[in-house]
Amino acid sequence: MKYVDEYRNKEQVQSLVRAIRKIVTHPWHIMEICGGQTHSIARYRLEEMLPEKVKLLHGPGCPVCVTPIEIIDQALELAKRPDVILASFGDMMRVPGSREDLMQVKAHGADVRMMYSPLDAVELAGTEPDKEIVFFAIGFETTAPVHMMALKEAQRRGLTNFSLLTSLFTVPPAIEAILSDPECKVNGFLTAGHVCAVTGNKEYYRLAEKYKTPMVVTGFEPVDLLYGIYRCLLQLETGTYTVENTYKRAVPENGNPAARNLINEILEPCDQEWRGIGIIPNSGLQIRQTFDRYSSRTKFNFHPDKKDIVSECIAGKIMRGTKQTTDCPFFGTRCTPEHPFGAPMVSTEGVCAAYYKYR
Amino acid sequence: MITTNCPLPFNDTDCVLMAHGGGGRMTHKLISSIFYPAFRNPLLEQDHDGCVFPVETGRMAYSTDSFVVDPIFFPGGDIGDLAVNGTVNDLACCGAHPLYLTAGFILEEGLPLSDLTRIVQSMKKAADRAGVQIVAGDTKVVERGKCDKLFINTSGIGVVPKDIHIAPNRVKDNDVVICSGPIGVHGITILSARESLGFETNLKSDTISLNNMISGLLTNIEDVHVLRDPTRGGVSGTLNEIAQAAGMEIILDEASLPIPDAVRGASEILGLDPLYVANEGLVLVILPAAEAEKALTVMHRYPEGKDAVIIGRVSDTGNTIVKMKTIYGNYLIIDMLSGEQLPRIC
Amino acid sequence: MCLAIPGKILHIDRSIPELTMAKVDFSGIVKNICIQWVDASEGDYILAHAGMAISVLNAKEAEETLEDLKKLTIDN
Numbered sequence: 001m002k003y004v005d006e007y008r009n010k011e012q013v014q015s016l017v018r019a020i021r022k023i024v025t026h027p028w029h030i031m032e033i034c035g036g037q038t039h040s041i042a043r044y045r046l047e048e049m050l051p052e053k054v055k056l057l058h059g060p061g062c063p064v065c066v067t068p069i070e071i072i073d074q075a076l077e078l079a080k081r082p083d084v085i086l087a088s089f090g091d092m093m094r095v096p097g098s099r100e101d102l103m104q105v106k107a108h109g110a111d112v113r114m115m116y117s118p119l120d121a122v123e124l125a126g127t128e129p130d131k132e133i134v135f136f137a138i139g140f141e142t143t144a145p146v147h148m149m150a151l152k153e154a155q156r157r158g159l160t161n162f163s164l165l166t167s168l169f170t171v172p173p174a175i176e177a178i179l180s181d182p183e184c185k186v187n188g189f190l191t192a193g194h195v196c197a198v199t200g201n202k203e204y205y206r207l208a209e210k211y212k213t214p215m216v217v218t219g220f221e222p223v224d225l226l227y228g229i230y231r232c233l234l235q236l237e238t239g240t241y242t243v244e245n246t247y248k249r250a251v252p253e254n255g256n257p258a259a260r261n262l263i264n265e266i267l268e269p270c271d272q273e274w275r276g277i278g279i280i281p282n283s284g285l286q287i288r289q290t291f292d293r294y295s296s297r298t299k300f301n302f303h304p305d306k307k308d309i310v311s312e313c314i315a316g317k318i319m320r321g322t323k324q325t326t327d328c329p330f331f332g333t334r335c336t337p338e339h340p341f342g343a344p345m346v347s348t349e350g351v352c353a354a355y356y357k358y359r
Numbered sequence: 360m361i362t363t364n365c366p367l368p369f370n371d372t373d374c375v376l377m378a379h380g381g382g383g384r385m386t387h388k389l390i391s392s393i394f395y396p397a398f399r400n401p402l403l404e405q406d407h408d409g410c411v412f413p414v415e416t417g418r419m420a421y422s423t424d425s426f427v428v429d430p431i432f433f434p435g436g437d438i439g440d441l442a443v444n445g446t447v448n449d450l451a452c453c454g455a456h457p458l459y460l461t462a463g464f465i466l467e468e469g470l471p472l473s474d475l476t477r478i479v480q481s482m483k484k485a486a487d488r489a490g491v492q493i494v495a496g497d498t499k500v501v502e503r504g505k506c507d508k509l510f511i512n513t514s515g516i517g518v519v520p521k522d523i524h525i526a527p528n529r530v531k532d533n534d535v536v537i538c539s540g541p542i543g544v545h546g547i548t549i550l551s552a553r554e555s556l557g558f559e560t561n562l563k564s565d566t567i568s569l570n571n572m573i574s575g576l577l578t579n580i581e582d583v584h585v586l587r588d589p590t591r592g593g594v595s596g597t598l599n600e601i602a603q604a605a606g607m608e609i610i611l612d613e614a615s616l617p618i619p620d621a622v623r624g625a626s627e628i629l630g631l632d633p634l635y636v637a638n639e640g641l642v643l644v645i646l647p648a649a650e651a652e653k654a655l656t657v658m659h660r661y662p663e664g665k666d667a668v669i670i671g672r673v674s675d676t677g678n679t680i681v682k683m684k685t686i687y688g689n690y691l692i693i694d695m696l697s698g699e700q701l702p703r704i705c
Numbered sequence: 706m707c708l709a710i711p712g713k714i715l716h717i718d719r720s721i722p723e724l725t726m727a728k729v730d731f732s733g734i735v736k737n738i739c740i741q742w743v744d745a746s747e748g749d750y751i752l753a754h755a756g757m758a759i760s761v762l763n764a765k766e767a768e769e770t771l772e773d774l775k776k777l778t779i780d781n
Binding site for chain 1: 707708709710711713723724731732739741742743750752754755756757759760762763764766767769770771774777778780781
Binding site: 093 | 627686698701703704705
């Protein structure tokens with residue numbers, strides 16, 4: 001595959017590892033923010049190639065993991081309504097709400113569809129005019145545009161039976177929350193390449209300056225990740241802190257302004273709860289009032305049940321980088337992918353699940 | 360002349376009706392017009408509740424499998440040849456020469472008879488290729504919505520030649536693992552044919568009977584330890600089962616895995632791992648390293664084995680796991696999945 | 706968080722101005738991808754995420770990154 005295979009090249013990986021070993025003199029903690037990157041790091045076992053002084057911390061960039069339990073319960077409640085078809089990505093199917101997950105309510109008769117794209121859900125709304133089609137729209141800035149595209153397409157077709165149950169997050173406020181934590185251990189960030197492909201890099205300059213922390217825009221293949229780590233370490237070792245882009249083939253400096261305009265037209269920032277972390281100001285995106293007929297929250301009334309929350313999970317500390325998966329007494333014993341305690345064990349790209357799978 | 364005002368039931372229909380399962384004339388007609396002409400053989404034509412046949416002395420293998428694939432027609436095959444090949448391959452992987460199959464059909468009312476005919480014809484073709492006979496069958500019809508078009512169960516028996524002992528606990532330290540062909544093709548083909556994920560590909564399901572190749576292998580190689588077709592759960596699921604049963608560690612070599620580009624492409628975009636994707640025309644062979652080259656030469660003579668390669672080896676480390684040596688030379692544990700593999704965007 | 710895979714645009718369908726779609730080849734599998742929000746032509750590689758192109762891959766930048774990496778290889 002062009003633009004993939006070159007970045008998995010063995011010799012290139014080995015020379016980057018040598019280059020990293022050569023420059024590291026101090027212990028450093030680098031956080032990759034994105035769950036996709038966490039998955040690649042675990043899949044290719046990049047951590048064990050790095051010098052012992054370099055520790056990778058795995059950030060909260062997995063929308064599946066950080067979607068609050070209340071929102072999952074809303075999805076489950078909607079799915080159970082006889083007039084609703086609930087569609088979402090495969091990722092969401094097994095994420096537990098307070099009592100059950102989408103696969104379980106499907107087994108009990110709910111119409112739950114797994115889809116590759118929200119645009120497919122718009123198609124479905126056209127062919128099922130007597131049903132309400134709800135797309136469980138999770139994601140970061142990367143995924144927000146395609147959800148908004150689906151909304152626009154429903155509007156263009158005059159479909160009134162399509163709505164989005166949004167759970168949308170933005171990365172920079174989360175980075176700021178992590179950096180402003182007094183216990184913060186993170187010395188440098190690898191920012192999520194595919195988020196930056198949409199947002200551009202502007203916001204990260206402010207963060208790099210304010211917190212004197214290098215921010216390196218990084219891709220997803222092993223060579224990309226090691227190159228991002230190398231450039232980040234180079235900054236740390238030389239005492240600089242700026243934004244660097246090591247994923248220029250996919251990320252123009254200004255991102256994708258057209259996609260951003262689409263987001264801004266329909267969505268507005270809001271305070272957002274992150275599962276395992278808590279509320280981060282201005283870290284979410286919600287549908288503006290002018291489009292609220294496409295918001296499942298406006299369209300339906302919810303009757304939330306009281307829930308039990310398992311508080312033994314240290315997910316919040318892990319995602320902030322103050323604790324690691326292996327510090328958790330429940331990891332792999334009481335907390336497993338079959339019986340997850342918390343968010344990072346839930347999704348295949350959650351850090352605990354990735355550690356569990358590739359342990 | 361006496362005429363009756365009572366309307367007569369339709370006798371001609373182009374789809375399966377509840378009456379086809381009623382045991383009366385309609386049932387008889389369905390069997391005599393679709394099943395018998397295709398499967399015709401003396402054992403079937405005994406017209407009994409079952410079929411009676413002589414047995415040899417020695418050991419027999421007996422297996423069963425049910426098929427519920429959606430869609431029922433897909434590039435490279437359909438539920439019919441899948442149902443025959445599946446049970447034939449299970450028997451072959453026991454080291455047996457498959458002889459007879461039974462076929463049970465659960466039909467959803469409304470299934471076009473032309474679809475049923477097409478599926479039965481492809482079962483006939485698959486049975487002929489494998490050299491087995493379908494000697495007994497059953498048909499039930501259920502109301503619309505109670506099954507998805509049709510489900511097929513096949514059971515089969517075969518004779519295991521003297522001196523052939525295939526079992527996971529025969530796996531030995533330093534054995535090698537041979538994979539008979541490209542990985543992940545069937546599962547990705549089925550996904551591509553499903554509307555919800557729809558994509559175009561030139562991939563065709565690899566469904567095929569493997570008993571001829573396996574028989575050739577067992578004739579030429581004395582000491583085959585394990586044969587397994589990595590269907591559901593994929594190569595990874597199957598090897599994990601073997602590792603556990605054998606009490607051995609299996610180490611795959613990532614660089615040697617035969618994964619076609621289209622399978623890789625689909626796996627990348629859907630976030631799947633080809634090692635967990637189902638195969639229907641693949642066999643994993645575990646045997647002593649000394650026999651590997653000879654085994655490969657034999658397998659390469661068959662179209663279903665022309666791409667056979669060594670993908671790993673067995674090690675008696677005390678662990679019962681599957682590991683993969685990555686292209687970078689470090690090791691990754693290849694675990695069993697906790698559930699079904701779902702496409703992901705994250 | 707975001708699986709995005711490079712694929713090559715084979716054919717563009719502009720029949721609906723608000724929904725530009727393209728047939729995109731991902732090493733042997735072809736999928737319809739919405740390219741409404743990128744400026745892409747046939748033959749370009751795009752990054753597709755959940756059915757939509759978020760970025761057009763920049764061949765020149767890719768080349769330069771590989772050159773930089775090559776230099777690192779020589780030095781290490």
